[in-house]
Amino acid sequence: MSDRPRLLVTRRMPDAVTARAARDYDAVLNPEDVIMPPETLLRAAEGKDAMLICSSEKITAELVAALPDSVRIISTFSVGHEHIDVEAVKASGRAVTNTPEVLNEAVADLAILLLLGAARRGHEGQSLVRDGRWNRWHTTMLLGKDLGGARLGILGMGGIGRAIARRARGFGLEIHYHNRRPLPAELEEGAVYHDSPEALAAVSDFLSVNCPSTAETRGLVDAAFIDAMPKDAVLVNTARGDIVDDDAVIAALTSGRLFAAGLDVFAGEPDLDPRYRGLANAFLLPHLGSATFGTRDAMGFCCLDNLDAFFAGKPCPTAL
Structure with a gap:
């Protein structure tokens, strides 16, 4: 059994981000890029230590309350975080991060x-x-x-x-x-x-x-x-x-x-x-603001930097 943190990646990521996640985590990926409804997301989160999500995943207070206890941090591949009830996540004792500045x-x-x-x-x-x-x-x-x-x-x-x-x-x-x-x-x-x-x-x-x-x-x-x-x-x-x-x-x-x-x-x-x-x-235009090769890689790396810091017992660089 791997001693690496167990990570759920809810959407398909750029290749470099996927490669790093697979190298450093026991990562469950979503190569088909299927958007998960809440019940599917909760099932996929079972046994995971962390979630790397996008704005397509709505992390409501109700979903936070139903999350498996194993999930300790949620990292969103976005600057905006209106899709997350940040206070509910923090009140549950979990960390939550985003990706400011890099885009x-x-x-x-x-x-x-x-x-x-x-x-x-x-x-x-x-x-x-x-x-x-x-x-x-x-x-x-x-x-x-x-x-x-x-x-x-x-x-x-x-x-x-x-x-x-x-x-x-x-x-x-x-x-x-x-x-x-x-x-x-x-x-x-x-x-x-x-x-x-x-x-x-x-x-x-x-x-x-x-x-x-x-x-x-x-x-x-x-x-x-x-x-x-x-x-x-x-x-x-x-x-x-x-x-x-x-x-x-x-x-x-x-x-x-x-x-x-x-x-x-x-x-x-x-x-x-x-x-x-x-x-x-x-x-x-179809929401292309951050759509460059370098920027999307940087966003994913920011997510992983936060996860790396969290599991190393250090402050997350861009905690909410």
Whole structure:
């Protein structure tokens, strides 16, 4: 019998992560990448010391109460942890960790892609070319929005928000932001703080949503928020889909109140609101924020670093 910790890996992982998990743990893998419903997850957790999960696994208080006593730590392959009742896990005496920081640069890159794709009508341009409808050029064809001199509002100026700000300055955007509290001047790097989401909305020619999904932020970007923004603003969301009110965003895109939106995340994904698909001014991606080879490896290694530390009796580097 192996003396290595017994690890349940609930989803298929990148090859390098799988290899390390199999080397260092008595690991039960999921190469078919089947999403486990709660009852299956509980059966699979029997006899395991640890679980390496993704946001597809909902770790509710009820599931925590039913977990086998053998499970001592849950490590999630994500920065967001709204799929976990963190307090219930901790109250049960178990450790819980996530993967912050390692995906900041990849998500910031994608946010800029969404911003440019929305501002410069990327979906419409691609459709013209791919559908064979591009038959001539003219001076007012698919005119988009200039970035230089415009104001970018960043809703949530954590590591990802600051990485976006660094990139956006290169395009000549003026950076504004809202956090629960102002950043130290050395982290602001000249960005202008606004003490409320509504104040930020009023100056956001472009808005990037980068805050976590919490009880306070769900539905924050609603009709009133959008109405406070300058007309023809562009909305970008790489955080969580439930931070925006789909009805409000779709109505604003349909009416022209918003010029465009670049969205990588959706409420209920992958079952997004189907009305988005019919909007020419919606530039849509399937939750690709962290989808680079290096970043996904780094996320998995962060999970395993936490597990290694835990079973060595050391503090977990990114404990929640």
